[in-house]
Amino acid sequence: MNATNFLRTTCISLVQKSGMKYFPPPPNFENVEIPEKVRLKYIDKVPAYPPTIRPPKMQKKLKLMRGPELVHNTLQFKQYGIMALGGGRLKWGHFEMIRLTIGRKMDNSRMFAVWRVDAPWQPVTKIGQGQRMGGGKGSIDHYVTPVKTGRIIVEVAGKCEYEEVKHFLHDIAMKLPFKAMAVSQEILDKMAAEQKYLEENNQNYYTMKYLIQNNMGGCHRWLSPYDFKF
Template identity: 45%
Template sequence: MRTYEIPPDFSDVELPEKPKLKFMEKVPNLKQAKKEMKRLRDIQGPSRTATKFSQGQYGILALGGGFLHWGHIEMMRLTINRSIDPCSMFAVWRFQPPHKPITRKSLGQRMGGGKGAIDHYVTPIKCGRLVLEMGGQLELVQVEAMLKQVAKKLPFPAKVVSRESLALMYKEHAERVSNNQNPWSFQKIVRSNMLGIRKVLSPLDVHNHGRYTGKFFDPSRV
């Protein structure tokens, strides 16, 4: 006699009025466009926002920092909107439209003469931020291949997560920190300034205990 798994209950799932990903403008609507410095700190370290699910059950989690161009946003929007079933699925963005100006000098122009003109706009993404969410009356098997295809094309390492896997990841990290048996942790070595290590570390390395090196993330560091 065969035994079948009980299908999940989606009675509490509410679909939004517009289930597909919204179109994002390539250029922000500003009265006067202002140039900015590089500010690479916008993609360094851990994200403080959009680290937990708000509406959906599945999504794409950034495992490093980087800049999302408008082409990446359109790639995600077209790939997901073509495969989504609006009657039972929905998808939402978890980041702002491109707003950070990137300047560039024209080809063949000599150096000097001030900062170049604004060429395009990007959205900075930090490690640990959810890029998008998907939800509705669906299981991970239905959207996993599509989300993996999108995650591979992003300009930073990313992976597909669910509510359960994301909570488990945070729980495992907390357990590793609390159950760490190694007395020579990165934090203790830096505080004691062993071998004068502080002179080669940035304030960001000290604050994040060496887990984030620039835009890169080291999950093995406790």
């Protein structure tokens, strides 16, 4: 090796080693308490009624899936979860899929999960195939849980970061019967700040709320009560 190549190799080596590395400190999980039961609770397929009560039938009640969720739209443990982006119904199979997937992928020594939705309670009736029209309301086929937009379905928390739970929460969200996404507290805060910024800096004052409140174009004649509510 001649002197030129030796100096060139030495300079390259010095340049590569001269950079200063900075690694941020890991998050502190000292205040996180792990409960005794970390796995998701098994959900019954059929609600339990007293033996003397006949299981009641119910109308469709699509209003239970309509509009935004106003109560259960935040994370209780301020960490991670799955949020619904549209209305829909959860069947018992969806509950089992969520429970089994999280049970396999979650580290039980430092993570835990909790349900944020009720067990299937709304009956859905169905008339047998090949029967004539009429004959009254059909028998109960299965039970569902109605979900509104913005509802938190399940939460995962503990001594873990978002990147550790993001992949299996995203897989679960893609398998649900409505649009959903994996969220963290930072994502929810960012979405709320963005929504607040858009409302405060809106250049068009003729919003849907303004049009309805002032009966622009006589819209009260054809609007439904749900338009006034939402």
